[in-house]
Amino acid sequence: DAGVTQSPTHLIKTRGQQVTLRCSPKSGHDTVSWYQQALGQGPQFIFQYYEEEERQRGNFPDRFSGHQFPNYSSELNVNALLLGDSALYLCASSSSNEQFFGPGTRLTVL
Amino acid sequence: QKEVEQDPGPLSVPEGAIVSLNCTYSNSAFQYFMWYRQYSRKGPELLMYTYSSGNKEDGRFTAQVDKSSKYISLFIRDSQPSDSATYLCAMSSTDSWGKLQFGAGTQVVVTP
Numbered sequence: 518d519a520g521v522t523q524s525p526t527h528l529i530k531t532r533g534q535q536v537t538l539r540c541s542p543k544s545g546h547d548t549v550s551w552y553q554q555a556l557g558q559g560p561q562f563i564f565q566y567y568e569e570e571e572r573q574r575g576n577f578p579d580r581f582s583g584h585q586f587p588n589y590s591s592e593l594n595v596n597a598l599l600l601g602d603s604a605l606y607l608c609a610s611s612s613s614n615e616q617f618f619g620p621g622t623r624l625t626v627l
Numbered sequence: 628q629k630e631v632e633q634d635p636g637p638l639s640v641p642e643g644a645i646v647s648l649n650c651t652y653s654n655s656a657f658q659y660f661m662w663y664r665q666y667s668r669k670g671p672e673l674l675m676y677t678y679s680s681g682n683k684e685d686g687r688f689t690a691q692v693d694k695s696s697k698y699i700s701l702f703i704r705d706s707q708p709s710d711s712a713t714y715l716c717a718m719s720s721t722d723s724w725g726k727l728q729f730g731a732g733t734q735v736v737v738t739p
Contacts, residue, residue, distance in 0.1 A: 557635070561729075565726065573726050575726065614659050614676070614719065615661070615673060616661075616673070618670035618672070
């Protein structure tokens with residue numbers, strides 16, 4: 518059984534560009550959450566999707582948006598990239614309160 | 628003040644020693660408590676999950692929650708060099724149970 522998968526592994530963008538990150542949850546999981554982890558920090562909650570709706574949102578600007586598909590996979594979109602958006606972006610899936618994380622996408626903004 | 632405080636370390640212990648990690652928090656609504664292990668440049672791996680106060684043991688790992696003191700702990704017995712990683716505590720409340728609040732993580736180094 519594959520765990521949570523994310524793509525791409527690494528990404529380099531320049532300021533002002535837009536990026537889309539993808540996540541496939543564990544089999545049987547219907548909820549996907551996205552987190553941003555800056556170097557040396559704990560993950561920060563961005564938002565959570567359930568039944569294709571955004572259920573909760575953290576303290577992130579509207580430049581961060583997402584989507585969940587009928588097969589429970591999810592995308593994170595970030596517009597107008599800033600240097601400060603450079604981080605490890607983590608996807609977590611769950612069917613209860615236990616969240617299981619993917620390997621992350623490392624985004625570098627130049 | 629952050630909602631979840633965790634000493635960043637590094638915490639260096641000899642192989643075979645007990646590793647003791649802890650977090651304090653300020654939000655009394657937190658009911659769900661987790662410990663994750665994160666190796667360098669990898670995603671966090673769930674180690675322990677507890678609900679409300681009490682102790683939970685799983686192999687070499689023991690998690691403790693003291694809600695009256697707003698303090699949680701993780702103990703690792705018989706530590707191995709492969710336990711060298713960053714350990715993150717995380718917690719959430721009933722009304723925001725999917726929104727995990729993490730500590731900054733403690734780096735642990737187990738030396739042979």
